[in-house]
Amino acid sequence: MTLLIAILFLSSPLSCQQQSEKSWQEQRLKLVEHLEEKGITDAAVLDAMRTVPRHRFVPALQRSSAYADHPLPIGHGQTISQPFIVAFMSQALKLTGDEKVLEIGTGSGYHAAVLSLLCDQVYTIEIVPELGRSAKKLIAEMGYENIEVKIGDGYQGWIKHAPFDAIILTAAPKKIPQPLIDQLNLGGRLLAPVGEGWQELVLLEKTEERLKETNLLPVVFVPMTGEAEKMK
Numbered sequence: 279m280t281l282l283i284a285i286l287f288l289s290s291p292l293s294c295q296q297q298s299e300k301s302w303q304e305q306r307l308k309l310v311e312h313l314e315e316k317g318i319t320d321a322a323v324l325d326a327m328r329t330v331p332r333h334r335f336v337p338a339l340q341r342s343s344a345y346a347d348h349p350l351p352i353g354h355g356q357t358i359s360q361p362f363i364v365a366f367m368s369q370a371l372k373l374t375g376d377e378k379v380l381e382i383g384t385g386s387g388y389h390a391a392v393l394s395l396l397c398d399q400v401y402t403i404e405i406v407p408e409l410g411r412s413a414k415k416l417i418a419e420m421g422y423e424n425i426e427v428k429i430g431d432g433y434q435g436w437i438k439h440a441p442f443d444a445i446i447l448t449a450a451p452k453k454i455p456q457p458l459i460d461q462l463n464l465g466g467r468l469l470a471p472v473g474e475g476w477q478e479l480v481l482l483e484k485t486e487e488r489l490k491e492t493n494l495l496p497v498v499f500v501p502m503t504g505e506a507e508k509m510k
C-alpha cells in the first residue's frame with residue numbers, strides 16, 4: 279500500500295502551483311517574442327523581461343492580463359507601465375551593469391525590478407505612500423537586494439546617493455526638474471516623458487560641453503505630481 283502511494287505520488291503530474299508558474303512563464307516568453315517583433319534588440323533587456331514575473335507586481339484582479347502588452351491599473355489612479363515601454367526605456371538607458379540608477383515613480387516596483395537586473399544599484403522614489411510601502415514589501419519578499427525604495431516627492435531627486443549614471447521618470451512633468459538634471463553624472467542618460475496629455479519621451483545625454491536632447495517617442499504617462507505640478 280505504502281509502495282503504491284509512493285508510486286502514485288512520484289508519477290503525479292505537476293502541482294497546481296508548478297502548473298501555474300509554468301503557464302506564467304510561457305506567457306512571459308510569448309510577450310518577449312512580441313517585444314522582439316516590436317524592435318527590442320538588447321539581449322540583456324530581453325533576458326530581464328523574460329526573468330521578472332510581472333504577474334507578481336499586478337493586483338489579483340488584473341493578474342490574468344499580466345502578460346498582455348498594455349498598462350494596467352495598480353490602484354490610487356496609477357498604472358504599471360506597458361511592457362513595451364518598460365523594455366524600450368530600459369534599452370534606451372544603454373546600461374552595462376555597473377551603473378547607479380534613479381527611478382522617479384516606483385509604482386508597483388516592476389520597472390525597478392527589471393532595471394535591477396541591468397545595473398548595479400537602483401534607487402526608486404514613490405510619492406503615493408501606499409504604493410511605495412507595498413512595492414518595498416514585495417521587492418524585499420522577492421529578494422531584489424540592489425533596490426532601495428523611498429517614499430516621497432521625486433522632484434528633488436535623492437541627493438544622498440547622487441550623482442546617478444542614469445535617471446528615469448515614469449510620471450510626466452511639464453519640464454524636466456532641474457535638480458534631476460543636476461544629479462545626473464557626466465556621460466549619464468536621463469529619460470522622461472515630458473508634457474501634458476500626449477507627451478514626448480525625451481532623452482537627455484550629459485557631457486562636459488552640453489546637454490543633448492533627443493525626442494524618442496510619443497507616449498502617455500500619468501502626470502508627475504507634487505512640486506512638479508507648480509511648474510509653468
Ligand SMILES: C[S@@+](CC[C@H](N)C(=O)[O-])C[C@H]1O[C@@H](n2cnc3c(N)ncnc32)[C@H](O)[C@@H]1O
Binds near residue numbers: 359384389
Ligand atoms: C506609470 S506609474 C509607474 C510605473 C512603475 N514604474 C511600475 O513599474 O509599476 C507612475 C508612478 O509615478 C508616481 N509619481 C507621480 N509623481 C511622482 C513624484 N513627484 N515623485 C515620485 N513618484 C511620483 C505615481 O504615483 C505612480 O506610481
